[in-house]
Amino acid sequence: MKKLLFLYLIVILVAFSFFYMMFIRGSETERLEREVGLKGSMDEKYVMVNFLTGIDYWKNVLKGFEDAASLLGVSIEYKGSTQYDVQEQIIVLEQVIARNPAGIAISAMDPTALNEAINKAVDAGIPVVMFDADAPESNAYAYIGTNNYKAGETAAHKMAELLGNQGEVAIITLLNQQNHMERKEGFVSTIITNYPQMTVVATEDGKGDLWSSEQAAVKLIEQYPKLKGVFVTEANGGIGVGHALMSEGKVDELEVIGFDTDKGTLDMVKSGVLSATIVQGTWNMGYWSLMQLFHLNHQLVEPISTQQNTGVAPLPIYIDTGVSVVTKENVEHFYVK
């Protein structure tokens, strides 16, 4: 009988310990998980919305977005217009807004056309940040991307290095697009300010396509026999200029700096047709877009911003993801794996 009582006591004690472990320690762990560490839940869905969804350029941006999401334990989705069509992008964005996601990161095909949809999302309480291509007059909370003026400066310094700080150079760009105009201005003013023995002799419109850029380059080569270098502010254009150099037999006489790191551009850097290309901080664009959206969604923001009428920004308003220079020496690292 005593033995039985003793056993009952053990059963009760062990059962008690068991329930202690189950509930007290369990909930303590939950509390710890909730209170320390940045962590979301898988039913939080953050959506990336861009345009020309199929192009290589976005792969590294999406990788950054995904990497941040898996670190934070949240879900993501990738949407956008398949075509270079702003109406399609607006429709996709409206559909995303209707499902009330935890946050939206948008790259705007046009700097103003999406403002109405963006503001609608913000008014509905959805966190919105812009990446890569801003909509500066919208109510989006932040912009994460390249300082294009500085990208132009970087290209100018590299061009000067390639040319021993002297000679005639030209630019092939997109005359009707803000970010390309900024790249051009950064390039031109850096040459003027820092390299008195260099001259920017012409700025041509490459129209963002290979063929027009090739034609523009052929024209420049004929018109300016002393031309030593060309800065092309956009990827297709760089390849077009590369073709012009090959067809005109000028590969060894001109230094060409392209932009971005699609396979065609990298191949031309590798083979020496292009001297360099400018790479943007695409992974960081995606990573820090998600990080900003997470902070907005969880209200981890500047405390004063949550008061009425302070006008204080909850988050940093601009994150400059930087650029760097790709040459034959380091080109291998930039191919999409």
Next chain:
Amino acid sequence: MKKLLFLYLIVILVAFSFFYMMFIRGSETERLEREVGLKGSMDEKYVMVNFLTGIDYWKNVLKGFEDAASLLGVSIEYKGSTQYDVQEQIIVLEQVIARNPAGIAISAMDPTALNEAINKAVDAGIPVVMFDADAPESNAYAYIGTNNYKAGETAAHKMAELLGNQGEVAIITLLNQQNHMERKEGFVSTIITNYPQMTVVATEDGKGDLWSSEQAAVKLIEQYPKLKGVFVTEANGGIGVGHALMSEGKVDELEVIGFDTDKGTLDMVKSGVLSATIVQGTWNMGYWSLMQLFHLNHQLVEPISTQQNTGVAPLPIYIDTGVSVVTKENVEHFYVK
């Protein structure tokens, strides 16, 4: 006997469940905590190093740094020179580096004097970011702070609003300090570009102190009888100009915009002596400095940056924390609590 066997069985089962809970679920929780969520440990110590450690201005910066640390579950420390003495700041920084912390956020009293110490820390593998006052030629990974040129733009737009887009204005600034020159340039070029009926008639040196700024304001008032507004790029100066308005009986005739939100400035905004002051995103400077350091310390960075010779930045190189305008209407929110 059967009863006894049954009880033994129960004891064994319950004990088994208990150990299951203890070890299996326990380690599963640990695994979850380790793999999902951004979380550090309390033996990771991040240090903030600045100068004039006692001034109000840093309180909100430190608050942001602390808030990020408690979210991430890491430790922080606050160090700096008590005086406006760059040698003292260098000594403090060297001492911090010697203890090999998890990361250092530095506000540089001088834009170049700390470079050697900063680079030493970076070479030793310590994550370093700059906040509020950059050392642009150092090897620090990032700068988190105000775009001072844009702060000047914001002040100019507010001044135009206060003056109905017309009239003579002047600036009182610090002529030998980079950030103040940028504020001045942003202000001047915004007036020139956007407000043709406004003129910047003078730029005076307030030397960063109350008395010199008061004298400068008295001189301006005498010299320019049609003067309608003054932008003061620095806190002490704003208070000095406020004193000048009171002693000259000009409080109702001149619109003055100050800078920052120390108590003296806020009191003058509240009483209407100053029309407005510009507030910087100080909490965000602290918060995102710690966030950046944590990412560097845990190698949560752009994957290509970890390869040799890519020159790619591991983190965004610049974070603009933004500014906003404080007026009588919202001034209450800005007092340090």
